[in-house]
Amino acid sequence: MSSELNPVTPEGASFVELCEHHLAEVGGRAAEHDRDGSFPLEELRALQESKAMAACVPAELGGLGVRSLHDLVVGINRLARADGSLAIAVNMHAAACWLLAFLGPRFTARGNQPVADAMTGLLAAAGSGVVFGLAGSEPGADFLHPLTTASRCSDGWILNGRKSFVTSSPVAGLFVVRCRVEERTGPQQGFAMVARSTPGVAVKETWDALGMRASASHDLVLHDCRLPEAAVLVDSQSWGAWSRVLLLASIAGIGGIIGVALGLAEAARDFAMEFVTTRRRAPSNRLLAERYPTQQRIAEIQIDLAAARAMLTRTYAAVDAYLGDGEDQAVEDLHRVHAEVQSAKAFVQRKAIDIVDGCLAASGGSGYLNRSPLSRLYRDVRAGPFMQPLSPSEAPEYIGRVTLGLPP
Amino acid sequence: MSSELNPVTPEGASFVELCEHHLAEVGGRAAEHDRDGSFPLEELRALQESKAMAACVPAELGGLGVRSLHDLVVGINRLARADGSLAIAVNMHAAACWLLAFLGPRFTARGNQPVADAMTGLLAAAGSGVVFGLAGSEPGADFLHPLTTASRCSDGWILNGRKSFVTSSPVAGLFVVRCRVEERTGPQQGFAMVARSTPGVAVKETWDALGMRASASHDLVLHDCRLPEAAVLVDSQSWGAWSRVLLLASIAGIGGIIGVALGLAEAARDFAMEFVTTRRRAPSNRLLAERYPTQQRIAEIQIDLAAARAMLTRTYAAVDAYLGDGEDQAVEDLHRVHAEVQSAKAFVQRKAIDIVDGCLAASGGSGYLNRSPLSRLYRDVRAGPFMQPLSPSEAPEYIGRVTLGLPP
Amino acid sequence: MSSELNPVTPEGASFVELCEHHLAEVGGRAAEHDRDGSFPLEELRALQESKAMAACVPAELGGLGVRSLHDLVVGINRLARADGSLAIAVNMHAAACWLLAFLGPRFTARGNQPVADAMTGLLAAAGSGVVFGLAGSEPGADFLHPLTTASRCSDGWILNGRKSFVTSSPVAGLFVVRCRVEERTGPQQGFAMVARSTPGVAVKETWDALGMRASASHDLVLHDCRLPEAAVLVDSQSWGAWSRVLLLASIAGIGGIIGVALGLAEAARDFAMEFVTTRRRAPSNRLLAERYPTQQRIAEIQIDLAAARAMLTRTYAAVDAYLGDGEDQAVEDLHRVHAEVQSAKAFVQRKAIDIVDGCLAASGGSGYLNRSPLSRLYRDVRAGPFMQPLSPSEAPEYIGRVTLGLPP
């Protein structure tokens, strides 16, 4: 009876198995990448070769065909035990694939075949090795108000702006850029698909942070980038408002973000367990595990871990069940699902931070040294709450309002 | 997408439906029973008539045949929303039935038909309306060291001792008494089945507590009670040690105890939601729900509630899966399951206390008045951590040791 | 080296000594008053006879002449160890006296001798045994927006409204009623001094709460009460705004409220210490104090208690120093002082609740029974956060804004 997360679909099981297969390789250089702030390029290439990177690409387009967000979360969770930075990179790419695979048939059903075809094209690219870099955040703006603009020009669009925290920026072949579409009727929410080779695209290597140092979450500068007509998806909602696509994107992306927090906590827990069951202290030379304070600390870690796992797996099982119903989702319902997902994010990330902190304490100072993985995990796990779309300052208001039946 | 607990077996669904059917009646006099410290006798009778009391009695013996502990938890959880005291009373009885129904076939399989038959007899009694009163606790002794003694005499046993916190004592027809069996080879763990009519049995009405006031958890005094040979089950372990039966009894009984805590929290949450979405304050006359601090508080309640529900449902789904395997359970494995159950108990009870406290705060002082159900819920929910077998001072050591692979 | 609070002025030392002298008598019937919801009338009379009730009345008017709010807090803190309800009643009366004694000379200095004389008259009444009942709260209104109205009539004022939580209502000879003064230029903040014998005054015995049950904090109904001109103090600020007098009243009254919380925590701690150092448990019969979990719990209680004491004594030492400067206090400065006082209130009340809860846990279930003082302390201590003027939902915004230099 282990409380570990487990996949529930055959495709998910294949993906999780692959992730576990990569663990030793990925973990082997995590400390080095953390120290140097270097992106784990070779490890990512290995994930591409094994098709783990193509988890959510349909099988017919070269992927594993994972359709369960729950199972995507489980695989990302496994990877994070070895390297949180790489796991985040894989997640942002895979979640984008999942969204394309989810939305495509719906666009077809609504008769919008061109968009559906474009999505298929992007998935095929992903299937053949293109990495997606998600460019959502901007300094000084919240998730619903991107300041990067897409303006129409004679033959398409011109894109201008600066994005931050663009994970995988060194290897991304295509950037998915949240933007403000300047329509005559007023600004709309939008997504621009920007090939790396587009003139005006530049990656500025700004990422030097407390943790998640190997994620290469640099800035992306977009200067008068000219894009073809089909490269910008104009969303159904105006700038500043939540749309179905934004909600789905958030629901798809956050699962893995939570899974990463959990994976970091699990890695810390495994390390602490190993530590206290092998180290002794003078003069009694009893194992640390034999001491009451250690037992108590391990108990609290175990309780938190079980709760975090239960919260995450139950929430994403419900997400799968909801999204699998086949009907188009009402925005109001999506808000409710999204509030549950945000609740899971808040809960699991806090607990993950607590768990790593408790493991650090259990290590009795040895974990504070840089040669211990705990010092990296302590820095990495603190990143989670800052991840979009809602900050810890914004999420409670959102969850509270949705719960209370007020407009979010 | 509600995070509420739901039954997973048909028998469980019937039980939960029955419980929900009783809610209005049970809730109607909960405040009165709490004030007066009176046992909800009529409500219990109604539960007997509907067979809800016989949830875990096999259908052929007059019950509902619920075999899923998970589903027992769900039904108890529903009852607790109306009256925690009654829910606890039902749980202790139903969990005893579950244990008898679970163990009987195993005794048959091991060739011990007399004990199996005795268990069938007890279940038949429960099916025809006998209420079980569990007598586990004693002042000044922990769970593994009952001081009540069963000594052999010419024609059976003599029982002496004093038990406390015997829920349902006014209506119990049969007391299940944890005792120390004085064998020549040393004291053993044991259970005595004591009919209320046995000479020497007396209920002392000592129960006057902060909360759970309607549970009539009085003292049971046993003075030279003579019992027939078959009335004492001598356990396989010596006094002071965990046995399979003790572990199974704890696993069976704690689920509903946790379910009660959750139900009290849910009731508080529903009341607080109703309160803040209907009350306004001068001079703005805005709804309380429109205020940021209220939204934030509701968000935290929602997060805690979702986590508590996930932890409880996942843990008992795993318990069902483990127990359903058919094999006899190794004590070592049962300890692991029991540690998970204790983790769920610690987590959910703490969260339930926090949730009720948050609801009290959300009510802005009105909940502090006795006319508000919140004041009762605040008192009731604090009882949970004191419930056997492990106190909050003992549980962390137990969970920690089991997790660390040390003898518990 | 005890961390207990101690008085710093000779008058304060006399007051604290008196309070300690009364402890045994006050504590003797606290459980009875709590159970019956009866006001501790005889105990209050004894405090009047010893002049403890007249702590803040100047010596020349028959009191002890305590001018240090810090020392008022210390004495109230002592009383609360025996009975929180009585301590609150004494505090509200004494804080009102303190405010009158503080403001009188300042009105004289500003040439407003009639108001100063009225204040002297009130203090003389207090010196000769009149008890003040503070009527601040109202259902459905916050502190700054009382809905009770004082309207001018030919020969004075007509007062109408309903106040709640009027501590000491059975014995109060004079009610100090926060009201909205209906001036032609718009509503103003105001205080009405209402003799109990005034036609139209009625006490409705509504107080039946979770805790502080002996405080008789009933409703006060004011129906067309005619008051003389001098009985209403029209404040300098309009209705809804903070004035100097309101800030001073809050600063004066809250100290004792915090002191009560601390005293309840100290009483719980003393009880728990006595419990764990005298009780043993089978089979080892070791003292509970010898068990690691007990030691750890006592340590956390000790840490919290030391921090709560330090916060309270340091804050009110600073209040004394600030108010003793002699100058009229700028409203802006008073807000800063008031924010410190609110911080102390938030901190100490939270810690007091935690401490009592920890003591309950340390008592291992015995404290949950009504015969234990812990069950009363657990209920009493939860009242504190609801006490005016700022609720736990309002205080953080106030403290935050003042700290950030924004208008509160």
Added chain:
Amino acid sequence: MSSELNPVTPEGASFVELCEHHLAEVGGRAAEHDRDGSFPLEELRALQESKAMAACVPAELGGLGVRSLHDLVVGINRLARADGSLAIAVNMHAAACWLLAFLGPRFTARGNQPVADAMTGLLAAAGSGVVFGLAGSEPGADFLHPLTTASRCSDGWILNGRKSFVTSSPVAGLFVVRCRVEERTGPQQGFAMVARSTPGVAVKETWDALGMRASASHDLVLHDCRLPEAAVLVDSQSWGAWSRVLLLASIAGIGGIIGVALGLAEAARDFAMEFVTTRRRAPSNRLLAERYPTQQRIAEIQIDLAAARAMLTRTYAAVDAYLGDGEDQAVEDLHRVHAEVQSAKAFVQRKAIDIVDGCLAASGGSGYLNRSPLSRLYRDVRAGPFMQPLSPSEAPEYIGRVTLGLPP
């Protein structure tokens, strides 16, 4: 009315003023020293020139003559706002000086002039620029059981062992080494004074940690170091037991350690306040400070900060009062004082960690970048709980036992 700590003696005021004078210089290169793990050598030299390093050296021996531990704490607190690593280095040196100045006259009074003279000699050395490096910790041993041995030889002592976390190791001229003295009657507690130039002394540059990176807390290897007779102080207690000197050393050293935690929290708070009162966010462009969640977070930070300051200043004011009584301190009394000090350590360090974490959250992700001082403060402040003599696993048992009147 600021809640900042302030000195209470003239000598202390001079020291604090000096520390404040150095702040800009010290802070200027703190980020650089943190990044490179370089010791702030020039900054320390400046502190030596200004005599700040000689705070606790008597004036006649070239120091400032600070005798108040409270005031030592205040000065260290100021330094930590600029650089926690340097502040720790200064504290360990200054606390050693304080202890020598405190103990010297007591040895004289007891007729042990040689030891008193040796202490004067050490203080004179400190007055003329020698830096003390405290070597207390060892891997795999607790504070009371040092494994480094001092054995008698023909002309003095031979010292062998390895110490860790020896702050200031690059500049220390004299190491104060906690050791186990091998006496014929059994091992005793002891201190060895080891000049850096002693053959067999080697500093191993092992310090590479999560935070406090500039403190150069390297390992000290002692291989057959021959020391003169007078260089080893054989303590009155046997190895493994607390002695008066050990308790005084702990009381003297911990104050500044707590002051460092507080200073880091204050620096984080100042940074966060500056941040939220100057940054705006699209589309409203309101200041972050105008947002409710920010106000609330600042309020919690303010509450925690006020409580931490009150706890620290009150505790060390009591320490000064206790130690100033002139009498020799009974070990039992010293344990009580030490338990208060440990309580203050536990409380303030936890709150400091919370405050820095809250400031990081208030910064909305910007603080997570290495260019923000918050990322350094977040790492630095986590070091505190690991500092000797009692770990967070050991302190609760110690505090609890002393509070309960049990032998520690």
